[in-house]
Amino acid sequence: MESISQTLQTKLEMLNWDFNKRCEKHKSYFLFDYNDNLNSRCPVCYCEGMTKNVEQQEAEKALDAERLKKYNTLKKLSILQDETLRAIRFSDYKPTNSEEENNKNEAIDFFNRYRNGEIFNLWIQGLNTGVGKSHLGMSILEELNESDAKDRSCLFIDIARMLELIHDSFDNKESHYTQAYFTDLLGKVDFLVLDDLGAETGDIDSKKKASEYTSKVLRSVMNSRQDKATIITTNLPSAKLKQMYDGKVMSRMMRGVKSIVFKESIDKRPSEVGF
Template sequence: MQAIGEAINQTMATKLTWASEYCTNATHVPAHIKPRMPNDDDWDAVTEYQVEMQKLCDKYKVQKIIIDGQVVCPRCKCEQYTAETTAEFQSYADHLKKNDKTLVLYNQSVLQDETILYARFDNYRTEDEPLAYQNLLMMKQHATGILNGEKFNILLYGPPGVGKSHLSYSLLYDINVRSNNQMSCLFIDIDEMLRRLRDSFNNPESKYTELYFTRLMSEVDVLVLDDLGAETGNEQTEKRASDFTGRILRAVVNSRQQKVTVVTTNLGGEQLNKMYDGKMLSRLSKNRKAVLFDDRVKDKRPLEGY
């Protein structure tokens, strides 16, 4: 967005400099404003033009000229063009800023499986599965609550493959569309994020630094942290998350006290407490909505690919 802003400012400066130069010279007209005389056979109109052109501009006391078939003051015309150009570029800049929030979800989310990008509420399968249908309705309700300004966290817990990631991304997509581009959403696969971070240690050109991810995750309105605990490599492990992982997650969670954070995990509360800092988990549990899955929900992966 910074690069876009700089481009807009540079273009506006060029346009306004152009207008300023010509507005100070009453005898010169911009190249794109070409004087046009009436048709040759309309001599009465020619006479009227000639009479009008003898008059001086009341404001600038300069002789008028013909522009687009009208007798006008060239300096007044340049002022009008400058104002219109400024308004045009300001409108364009506002449009880009507005749409920049929508682009966060598509351009900056961190995924392992990009098929999740096609996840929607309406393609989550719930046939003959009352619990899956109930959870789908809950997530739709949570999306509406967030759009209405409610602030809470969401925990999706259950076995692999039941659609926790699907419903989480569907919630982000729904908010992205229905908020009229007023809310920024982000999906972060924790394991993939940490992999990119580790790669950046030996790659000074990589943008995926600790500061980059901390800022990105802290600033968005709605954040999904997908598959908490998977970065340890084994769901049955009792080892703690590394200090590095813990530091990043603490910084993000601490900065999001007044924002919505969604967490998906296959791990129960006892396992999470062994792996992560208690204060961090406590903050994630604040004002929490739980969406729970069990073996009554079928594995969605063979049907949908994720």
């Protein structure tokens, strides 16, 4: 019975070798291509090239998968109270006065600065509800998500709803919406909107302070985002925020801060109650 080494030797001898050419790198004779007695090449170099091509293709597939994962973050993992905000863009924002027009243009400018690599926190503030603070915040995320190589991760989080889900996980062991889940997720994304800061305490005209637990969650999130861009929307003025929240939380949120402020605009959402 022929041994494996003998079989291998027989197979090698059957190959169409070009003994007039020798690879200096691998010290191997060249091998003619199949059914081709004119073109020959080093079989080891050829195998190395094929291996490199396969590795490059796999690396590109992994990169594409990572890009797709980042791109889908906004759609799949965002937590919203108002589902009409999904996939909303700057083109959907219709200003009704000069302030709204200026604030829309400022938001577009901040989007371009983010796109060009600047890192800063952005506050979108206005005492009145329904003027478009959340709309502009989501628009910035949508534009970032759709621009360039689509390799940025963006996330929109309604703070009150997030805290509700965390509290629910205390008794619901099947829920994955734990504090650790949100801290990890919010800490990793490139761009984050924290929507409606202050609403989680209830009536904004009250003198309530944020609970210690709320401050703990927000502090953990902001501690993990010191090198990333965070956009915060709120109805509250800065003095009220400083009264309600832990000093460390506010310090992190106010780092490298820019702002868009609504002073005159009123609720644009239609009323159907008739009075």
